[in-house]
Amino acid sequence: MANNAALDAAWAIDWLRRSAAVVAENRVHLIELDRAIGDADHGENLDRGFSAILEKLDAELPATPGAAFKLAAMTLMSKVGGAAGPLYGTAYLRAATAVGDAASLDSATLATALAAARDGVVARGKAAVGDKTMIDAWTPAVDAAASAAADGAGPAVVLDAAATAAEAGAVSTDPLVAHKGRASYLGERAIGHRDPGAVSSAMILRAAAQAAEASS
Amino acid sequence: MANNAALDAAWAIDWLRRSAAVVAENRVHLIELDRAIGDADHGENLDRGFSAILEKLDAELPATPGAAFKLAAMTLMSKVGGAAGPLYGTAYLRAATAVGDAASLDSATLATALAAARDGVVARGKAAVGDKTMIDAWTPAVDAAASAAADGAGPAVVLDAAATAAEAGAVSTDPLVAHKGRASYLGERAIGHRDPGAVSSAMILRAAAQAAEASS
Amino acid sequence: MKKLINDPKKVVDESVEGFGLAHAAHVKVNPDPLFVIRKDAPRAGKVGLVSGGGSGHEPLHAGYVGYGMLDAAVPGPVFTSPTPDAIIPATIAANSGAGVVHIVKNYTGDVLNFETAAEMAEAEGVEVRTVLVNDDVAVEDSLYTAGRRGVAGTVLVEKIAGAAAERGDNLDAVAAIGNRVNANVRSMGVALSACTVPHAGVPSFELAEDEIEIGIGIHGEPGRHKIPMENADGITDRLLEPILADLKPASGDKVLLFVNGMGGTPASELYIVYRHAAKALEAAGLVVERSLVGNYITALEMQGCSISVLRLDDEMTELWDAPVNTPALRWGM
Amino acid sequence: MKKLINDPKKVVDESVEGFGLAHAAHVKVNPDPLFVIRKDAPRAGKVGLVSGGGSGHEPLHAGYVGYGMLDAAVPGPVFTSPTPDAIIPATIAANSGAGVVHIVKNYTGDVLNFETAAEMAEAEGVEVRTVLVNDDVAVEDSLYTAGRRGVAGTVLVEKIAGAAAERGDNLDAVAAIGNRVNANVRSMGVALSACTVPHAGVPSFELAEDEIEIGIGIHGEPGRHKIPMENADGITDRLLEPILADLKPASGDKVLLFVNGMGGTPASELYIVYRHAAKALEAAGLVVERSLVGNYITALEMQGCSISVLRLDDEMTELWDAPVNTPALRWGM
Numbered sequence A, B: 001m002a003n004n005a006a007l008d009a010a011w012a013i014d015w016l017r018r019s020a021a022v023v024a025e026n027r028v029h030l031i032e033l034d035r036a037i038g039d040a041d042h043g044e045n046l047d048r049g050f051s052a053i054l055e056k057l058d059a060e061l062p063a064t065p066g067a068a069f070k071l072a073a074m075t076l077m078s079k080v081g082g083a084a085g086p087l088y089g090t091a092y093l094r095a096a097t098a099v100g101d102a103a104s105l106d107s108a109t110l111a112t113a114l115a116a117a118r119d120g121v122v123a124r125g126k127a128a129v130g131d132k133t134m135i136d137a138w139t140p141a142v143d144a145a146a147s148a149a150a151d152g153a154g155p156a157v158v159l160d161a162a163a164t165a166a167e168a169g170a171v172s173t174d175p176l177v178a179h180k181g182r183a184s185y186l187g188e189r190a191i192g193h194r195d196p197g198a199v200s201s202a203m204i205l206r207a208a209a210q211a212a213e214a215s216s
Numbered sequence C, D: 001m002k003k004l005i006n007d008p009k010k011v012v013d014e015s016v017e018g019f020g021l022a023h024a025a026h027v028k029v030n031p032d033p034l035f036v037i038r039k040d041a042p043r044a045g046k047v048g049l050v051s052g053g054g055s056g057h058e059p060l061h062a063g064y065v066g067y068g069m070l071d072a073a074v075p076g077p078v079f080t081s082p083t084p085d086a087i088i089p090a091t092i093a094a095n096s097g098a099g100v101v102h103i104v105k106n107y108t109g110d111v112l113n114f115e116t117a118a119e120m121a122e123a124e125g126v127e128v129r130t131v132l133v134n135d136d137v138a139v140e141d142s143l144y145t146a147g148r149r150g151v152a153g154t155v156l157v158e159k160i161a162g163a164a165a166e167r168g169d170n171l172d173a174v175a176a177i178g179n180r181v182n183a184n185v186r187s188m189g190v191a192l193s194a195c196t197v198p199h200a201g202v203p204s205f206e207l208a209e210d211e212i213e214i215g216i217g218i219h220g221e222p223g224r225h226k227i228p229m230e231n232a233d234g235i236t237d238r239l240l241e242p243i244l245a246d247l248k249p250a251s252g253d254k255v256l257l258f259v260n261g262m263g264g265t266p267a268s269e270l271y272i273v274y275r276h277a278a279k280a281l282e283a284a285g286l287v288v289e290r291s292l293v294g295n296y297i298t299a300l301e302m303q304g305c306s307i308s309v310l311r312l313d314d315e316m317t318e319l320w321d322a323p324v325n326t327p328a329l330r331w332g333m
């Protein structure tokens, strides 16, 4: 079993395609989450962005994971808008920088790239864990990935750990009052609702793990 | 039994008070009728006008039926607005002119006054019987009053005949397409609805008959 | 019914009072009988323009009181024409000696009340001419009805006749240009939802979630017919078709295209309608020379719009472009 | 959902296209990336003013492109901030060499996208200053939130900073007066009904027939709290109270009172609110020197309004009165 195989451009492309699919499938769900504590556009925004990524991938395939991340970054930045656009855009851009032009990514590089992505979101959005944002998915994911990589797990396992932690992180936003983003205007009324950006982050990380699983 | 007694100012005042009461009671009903084929204001308009008449009557009582009709005419003209204001206003004004300063009205004078009122509405509104307007109540009322008076009936009976004919006339508007007023814009869609002005006319004529009955 | 009102019976008085406070630079409000008059009326030598009608169509008419448009506006109760006792003093106050033009939308109530008022004002020595506006092509068979209704074209009549009065045209000339605008404008409306008259408390008509009402008037009265919901381009075509069939413009004619909101429709949707209407008119060989898009004559909070097409001649265009300075329409000064 | 639209995904493109057709005398539309620019931009020597944000607030921002106000507006998708790839070329097109002021409503998305765009425009040689508008007193504890939202005060910032740019103020001066307006304006809104985002298809929140939402924003996001329906005067008091508590005007202060409609509320109701608000301010010892009443920054077809109070100084009043010539705000020319 090739579970320790490093992940290449094909994986990165597959990840983006799977992300686009899961976002399209959950477009309405994400809109609904955002309608409850935001402005009902998160699913629409991401769907617009990832559809544009698919179009770009139809035109030309990036040669390295870094190039794929950069393509995602530029497309999301220019197509998504709202808070999620610059945040996801920065995340992919930092990940692209972190991996450079490596042809394939091993577990350690993956964990570093995830951390860089998260740091980018924090740099732009200034959110901490507990603020009821996508950071509540990203930070546990980054931690889980780092510890899996340190334990010697292969890339697919690292990403699976990240996705699982992100999913739990998204659930953990339910009881929180928001301190960043639109939901923060609601005060106590945000309690009981799940943060849409945390949910979409977990979906995208799950797509990464599935792409890794499929490539193995 | 004094059923043949001519009707005096007290009757005219009682008529106006009873009219105000029946309009107030049926304010919502008349609004509903007008909502179906007009603009939902007939009950509101008449209620505003007759309430103003009550206020004027509280201040000073007219000395003759003609003075009472004139007071009603001027008040309705200046308070009701819409189509009904000028039409009812003209009706009362013509009735006032028809009865002059007579202290009391006999059957023949009453029948003449009703005819003058109706003619005033026709002069202003140019409606014929069958156009689905208040004329569909007034013209049968005028005819019934004239024939009762010709048969030697007393004023109360003349007015009862008029009111009964007006009520039937109002019902007769149900199957009609309207050719005047707001309902005319509806074409076939007015069919099945009763004309609000015909209904209010019948109510007011019924009030006249009841006032006569009470005064006898 | 949820409305930003206090006592439903005081809606018009309080609203016009607020209007007077907000626009004290343009108008004075006479509270009883209620009318709104240009602050500097009457203007020596100028023909006076007076309009009015039921309330609920704001900014019509009070919003158009000011330089280059109306001298006075007489707001009736909601959807109910005002009475002569208010129209008469407004007419007298607007008269500088040059006479007054009444601009009246063709509804039985408005016609009758303005008719009485005109007679009585004439008895007081004011020369009055009446311009009857009846631009609504939704009303068919006008021989067998109260005739076509006056709807959005009223705004254009008031602007253009107002400019003629402002430049010094005499009484007959102002009335003539008002009639010429009316003769060259056609309108048709659609409702996506009904409106609720404050004193009635319930919506004026029923529309299912997938129905719209074509040929709607501005009083929440039902329209020509209900049809299933369509997209904006389709609805626009349905409104334009009877307008053009009736106006019969020649290829190359210059027109003003007016897309009017009924009160509850976002501006963005009006522009989507405008877009398709402008393209359709150009495709029909017309030249869209002027445009107006917005809530200019409304039916409370009704959702929907009307389209009006005015065939322009050079004089009308010049008068349209002339300066106007009112609370709701302003340019050139 | 019934709307005068075609494809929900094309609402903004088609609407802005129609806007461009209707207002060709004022603006040009760049379709891709989408922005609206003053027809004569850039104007030599003049500081450029660029604003933008999610669509659905019309006439904000495109309606304010023109003489004495904005040089360019960048409409995002409905309720979603535009992206740098549109903001950057709009900024460059608005730059005459004197630099550009970005007027940004304080929402995470707008801030982040304008921040990126400003950085990249500076890299292309355009000097950029940003005025962040955050006038909404409904947001409490701004330390623990994304901070106060930018709402109706934005219109006042755009008008007054626009007039400063038009009279020739330099980049820092224009930004300074924009910030001064923001520092002196407070707003608070109420919703009687929700709005429906076209791509969502269902209303943004639920309100019972006898409930209203106090402290609403302009994105159909829920507000501070729901309360039972009250009359207009009561609601007006509830909006004014936190505004005055925060603004802390001194007796004798001159203010501009702005009653803004959210899109689905009739003008008559806005004037009822204005009436009571004006009286309440006068009773509090303030002098209402200027007023603005109408749909100037909306939330699609939402029913409701916001009240804004701007403490004026003489310079602000002078700049407010200065000529402005845009599709949605026009006077003095």
Ligand SMILES: Nc1ncnc2c1ncn2[C@@H]1O[C@H](COP(=O)(O)OP(=O)(O)O)[C@@H](O)[C@H]1O
Pocket: A034, A038, A039, A041, A042, A045, A046, A081, A082, A083, A084, A085, A087, A121, A124, A125, A126, A127, A132, A133, A134, A135, A180, A181, A182, A195, A196, A197, A198, D079, D080, D081, D108, D109, D110
């Ligand atoms: N300051 C922030 N830091 C991190 N994430 C944020 C921040 N603000 C918002 N978000 C995320 O963005 C999501 C909302 O995205 P979206 O709905 O697309 O944008 P908008 O709020 O502009 O409509 C939130 O659910 C949250 O996860």
Ligand SMILES: Nc1ncnc2c1ncn2[C@@H]1O[C@H](COP(=O)(O)OP(=O)(O)O)[C@@H](O)[C@H]1O
Pocket: B034, B038, B039, B041, B042, B045, B046, B081, B082, B083, B084, B085, B087, B121, B124, B125, B126, B127, B132, B133, B134, B135, B180, B181, B182, B195, B196, B197, B198, C079, C080, C081, C108, C109, C110
């Ligand atoms: N031309 C007319 N002749 C006679 N009656 C008319 C005419 N037009 C309207 N009406 C009457 O007026 C009634 C409507 O009155 P109302 O609702 O108060 O006025 P409006 O139609 O102006 O709202 C109709 O039901 C009809 O009976």
Ligand SMILES: [Mg+2]
Pocket: A034, A038, A039, A040, A041, A042, A082, A182
């Ligand atoms: Mg959102």
Ligand SMILES: [Mg+2]
Pocket: B034, B038, B039, B040, B041, B042, B082, B182
């Ligand atoms: Mg009626």
Ligand SMILES: [Mg+2]
Pocket: B039, B041, B082, B083, C054, C079, C080, C081, C109
């Ligand atoms: Mg009426």
Ligand SMILES: [Mg+2]
Pocket: A039, A041, A082, A083, D054, D079, D080, D081, D109
């Ligand atoms: Mg958004």
